[in-house]
Amino acid sequence: MIQLPFVCDTKLLCNLIQKKTVRVVDVRKDEQYNQEHIPSAVSLPFAKLLEQDSPTDTRTILEHLGVCDGYPVVVYDDTFGALAARVAWSFQYVGHDNTALLETTFSQWKKLGLGTESKKNSFPKQEHSLNINHKIYADASYVQSAQTSHDKIIIDARERLNYLTEHIPSAKNMPYTMVGGNGSILRSPEDIKRYLENRGISPGAEVIAYCGSVGTLSGLTYYALKQAGMDNVRLYSKSFKDWKSLGKPKEEVNDANYWDLSAE
Amino acid sequence: MEIAENIDSVEKGVLPKPNPMWGRTEESENFAKNVKHFRQKTLSDDDFRRFRLQHGAYGSRLQPNYSMVRIKVPGGQIYPEQLEKIANLSEAFSIGSAHVSTRQNIQLHWVQLEDVSEIIKGLADVGLTTREACGNTVRNVMCSHLAGVCLNEKFDSTPYAKAIARFFIRNPMCQNLPRKFKINFACCEDHGLARIADIGLIPLIRDDVRGFQIYLGGGLGAASFIGHLLEDFTPETRLLATCMATIRIFDRHGNRENMARNRMRYLVQELGWEKFQKLALKERSIVEMTTSTKTASLFDIKAEEEEPIIPRASGEKMSKLPMLSEQVFLDSEPYQRWLHGNVIPQKQKGYFTAFITLAAGDVTANQLRVLAQAIRNLSLERSARNTPHQNLAIRYVTADGLPEFYSQLSSIGLANPGALTISSAVGCSGTTSCNLAITNSHRLAKEIEYKFLELGLDTDDSLRDTTIKISGCPNSCGQHEIATIGFFGGASRIGATMAPTYTMLFGGDSGEFSVLAKPIMRVPAKRVIDTIRKIIEIYKKDNTFKGSLQEWIDNILRGEGTGIVKNIENMKLLLTPVVQLPPAEKEPELYRDYGNDIKFSAKTARGECAA
Numbered sequence: 001m002i003q004l005p006f007v008c009d010t011k012l013l014c015n016l017i018q019k020k021t022v023r024v025v026d027v028r029k030d031e032q033y034n035q036e037h038i039p040s041a042v043s044l045p046f047a048k049l050l051e052q053d054s055p056t057d058t059r060t061i062l063e064h065l066g067v068c069d070g071y072p073v074v075v076y077d078d079t080f081g082a083l084a085a086r087v088a089w090s091f092q093y094v095g096h097d098n099t100a101l102l103e104t105t106f107s108q109w110k111k112l113g114l115g116t117e118s119k120k121n122s123f124p125k126q127e128h129s130l131n132i133n134h135k136i137y138a139d140a141s142y143v144q145s146a147q148t149s150h151d152k153i154i155i156d157a158r159e160r161l162n163y164l165t166e167h168i169p170s171a172k173n174m175p176y177t178m179v180g181g182n183g184s185i186l187r188s189p190e191d192i193k194r195y196l197e198n199r200g201i202s203p204g205a206e207v208i209a210y211c212g213s214v215g216t217l218s219g220l221t222y223y224a225l226k227q228a229g230m231d232n233v234r235l236y237s238k239s240f241k242d243w244k245s246l247g248k249p250k251e252e253v254n255d256a257n258y259w260d261l262s263a264e
Numbered sequence: 265m266e267i268a269e270n271i272d273s274v275e276k277g278v279l280p281k282p283n284p285m286w287g288r289t290e291e292s293e294n295f296a297k298n299v300k301h302f303r304q305k306t307l308s309d310d311d312f313r314r315f316r317l318q319h320g321a322y323g324s325r326l327q328p329n330y331s332m333v334r335i336k337v338p339g340g341q342i343y344p345e346q347l348e349k350i351a352n353l354s355e356a357f358s359i360g361s362a363h364v365s366t367r368q369n370i371q372l373h374w375v376q377l378e379d380v381s382e383i384i385k386g387l388a389d390v391g392l393t394t395r396e397a398c399g400n401t402v403r404n405v406m407c408s409h410l411a412g413v414c415l416n417e418k419f420d421s422t423p424y425a426k427a428i429a430r431f432f433i434r435n436p437m438c439q440n441l442p443r444k445f446k447i448n449f450a451c452c453e454d455h456g457l458a459r460i461a462d463i464g465l466i467p468l469i470r471d472d473v474r475g476f477q478i479y480l481g482g483g484l485g486a487a488s489f490i491g492h493l494l495e496d497f498t499p500e501t502r503l504l505a506t507c508m509a510t511i512r513i514f515d516r517h518g519n520r521e522n523m524a525r526n527r528m529r530y531l532v533q534e535l536g537w538e539k540f541q542k543l544a545l546k547e548r549s550i551v552e553m554t555t556s557t558k559t560a561s562l563f564d565i566k567a568e569e570e571e572p573i574i575p576r577a578s579g580e581k582m583s584k585l586p587m588l589s590e591q592v593f594l595d596s597e598p599y600q601r602w603l604h605g606n607v608i609p610q611k612q613k614g615y616f617t618a619f620i621t622l623a624a625g626d627v628t629a630n631q632l633r634v635l636a637q638a639i640r641n642l643s644l645e646r647s648a649r650n651t652p653h654q655n656l657a658i659r660y661v662t663a664d665g666l667p668e669f670y671s672q673l674s675s676i677g678l679a680n681p682g683a684l685t686i687s688s689a690v691g692c693s694g695t696t697s698c699n700l701a702i703t704n705s706h707r708l709a710k711e712i713e714y715k716f717l718e719l720g721l722d723t724d725d726s727l728r729d730t731t732i733k734i735s736g737c738p739n740s741c742g743q744h745e746i747a748t749i750g751f752f753g754g755a756s757r758i759g760a761t762m763a764p765t766y767t768m769l770f771g772g773d774s775g776e777f778s779v780l781a782k783p784i785m786r787v788p789a790k791r792v793i794d795t796i797r798k799i800i801e802i803y804k805k806d807n808t809f810k811g812s813l814q815e816w817i818d819n820i821l822r823g824e825g826t827g828i829v830k831n832i833e834n835m836k837l838l839l840t841p842v843v844q845l846p847p848a849e850k851e852p853e854l855y856r857d858y859g860n861d862i863k864f865s866a867k868t869a870r871g872e873c874a875a
Contacts, residue, residue, distance in 0.1 A: 254324040257859035260707040263626035
């Protein structure tokens with residue numbers, strides 16, 4: 001079985017679909033999936049993953065999608081890759097390493113003139129083991145300890161105005177809009193590498209990414225950094241919502257009415 | 265014009281016309297390198313600041329790690345590909361909105377210092393630059409947004425503005441001036457800001473020779489001056505030498521000690537106009553004698569000329585739109601109201617210029633993308649001009665194309681009416697991002713616009729030529745001194761509580777009869793809208809006067825009011841009840857600035873204009 005890269009291009013996916021050696025996971029809503037989807041794709045609405053969002057539940061999901069240990073899985077969405085990234089990360093977290101993000105959204109897939117179908121797919125249930133990959137996960141206390149550590153960098157993936165309003169102290173802002181690209185969900189690794197270099201983040205550093213509530217925007221950051229060659233990336237999947245609910249300290253940029261510059 | 269095609273042809277060694285390449289990729293790399301040196305403390309704060317400003321990155325309000333990146337739009341002309349690039353850069357590195365300034369720049373705010381180089385790089389891809397947009401340099405060279413289509417102009421000054429801009433950008437002679445230097449080209453005596461610039465130029469033809477009326481030493485700021493006419497007529501052959509001579513005199517004699525008095529207008533004032541004029545004319549002779557042909561050839565007007573526009577619409581059909589002059593009302597069709605307040609005819613029969621209403625100059629990335637596409641589809645010129653009123657002008661739209669243009673704008677919330685009316689208030693960035701600001705002038709301008717559109721004041725033609733301009737401090741980025749009703753921000757103690765207040769000014773005007781507005785009285789920030797409405801109410805009650813609000817205000821300033829308000833003193837008396845605030849304990853909200861729910865305090869930091 002092929003070992004997928006972090007991000008799977010459309011050519012590779014078409015090839016694997018043809019050979020029937022891939023599980024394609026559509027994380028859009030039920031009704032969108034029912035209308036049309038990538039050939040052979042199974043449906044996993046994003047909300048369903050979040051219902052429990054525990055490792056054992058994620059494993060059960062994998063099993064019901066007919067994914068056994070090591071079987072190639074490619075995830076896609078139509079939300080600029082953020083939902084797909086969070087699902088793909090969850091699979092990797094429970095030990096399903098052979099998971100990739102599709103490089104495009106479903107809309108872009110269609111724009112490229114690639115095939116779709118509307119029949120519902122399901123596959124026989126498989127057994128899947130549970131090998132939690134602790135190295136890609138962070139909780140609030142881990143983030144807290146990283147705040148004072150020089151070789152750990154906390155990245156806030158929310159938009160600039162949200163970050164300025166309040167953020168985890170010592171976090172740096174790298175909005176998800178910075179890692180998204182034109183025509184594909186992520187910019188080229190060269191661009192991302194240059195952004196990191198400009199910010200003085202060395203490839204060997206450990207990065208912990210978070211966003212507003214469930215780790216979707218920061219999920220995209222996770223994949224952008226991995227694809228750019230950073231080995232040590234963690235996702236604080238419960239993100240700023242969790243941080244705030246725990247009553248942890250926040251940092252804010254005061255004395256400027258920056259929101260009033262927005263034309264929204 | 266296809267920028268992408270032009271880039272290809274540059275690679276093939278053929279420079280397209282006009283040459284769109286203002287930016288340089290190596291300046292991006294250089295910027296990134298210097299940010300690192302600065303962070304590693306191998307480059308001093310002062311040296312880095314100077315470098316940063318030279319490359320168009322201004323510090324953000326009380327936050328040295330963030331920048332406002334100022335994109336120059338030479339002559340104010342910008343192309344769809346460039347608008348789309350700015351949209352992308354704004355989303356990736358700024359706040360998802362861009363801001364059109366009063367000097368035809370487009371600003372991206374709250375950019376992390378480490379990302380500025382990426383913006384410079386992205387801009388260079390589409391020919392734009394931030395080079396010398398800040399700092400002690402020749403700033404963006406402005407050109408009237410109506411140049412080329414103005415009914416009263418003698419000729420199109422756009423290529424001249426671009427040629428002057430290209431001559432001075434990166435030119436060693438103006439990399440370290442005593443202070444910033446501003447050049448404005450007008451189209452005619454009425455449009456453009458020729459008399460409030462260091463060098464202001466109005467096109468003129470004499471004996472079949474093209475030339476300019478050149479004004480020197482004007483400018484707005486803490487102390488403002490109207491420019492002086494250098495000579496009756498300056499032929500185009502002497503244009504470059506005149507500009508070079510003026511800059512050389514400023515460079516040599518300008519004040520490098522006192523930051524508050526180092527603009528050229530102070531030098532003119534100190535020497536006296538006649539002495540300065542003599543110096544300038546003498547220096548011009550020296551420049552003409554000593555400038556090499558090679559140097560002079562770098563000033564190339566022909567290279568900046570656009571391909572001539574061949575009208576595809578016949579001049580006969582729909583050359584006049586009746587709705588432009590017909591009265592509209594609050595309940596008129598939105599399209600009619602938009603036409604009335606946003607569209608004017610061009611000298612080219614059958615073509616119209618449509619203005620895009622941007623609240624205080626702000627526009628989202630998505631709006632820019634839709635606008636870029638609309639420009640491609642419906643403007644024969646395929647470009648936009650940004651206006652000093654913080655709006656965008658899209659020219660060469662046919663009468664037939666206007667409904668479609670309107671509908672494309674409406675689809676993304678860009679079809680607000682009133683761009684050419686009292687409702688389109690100008691507001692500098694104020695406390696949203698500027699170190700010098702005391703008040704949130706930006707939000708106030710937006711509040712005025714929303715309120716006045718809601719009230720339908722844009723439909724009242726007697727208010728149409730009245731302008732409202734607001735700055736967040738006495739410096740004049742909001743150009744309050746050329747407004748009919750201007751405001752600049754400050755802080756006042758009212759009772760025992762500090763409150764944001766504005767000094768209200770009356771009667772400013774730009775153009776041939778430029779006049780600086782006169783301070784009238786202080787108005788608490790939260791009373792500004794009520795105060796303007798009260799002024800309009802008093803004006804409307806004055807049955808003895810048939811002219812516009814602007815004319816009525818001018819009369820009162822001269823003490824020649826004909827109704828119950830004869831002069832400024834009468835006016836102040838009538839406005840006094842409106843500007844009173846109830847005690848702070850009762851209405852604390854009125855003592856706060858717009859956009860704030862906390863107690864007001866005036867916080868400022870060092871300005872960077874002069875660094």
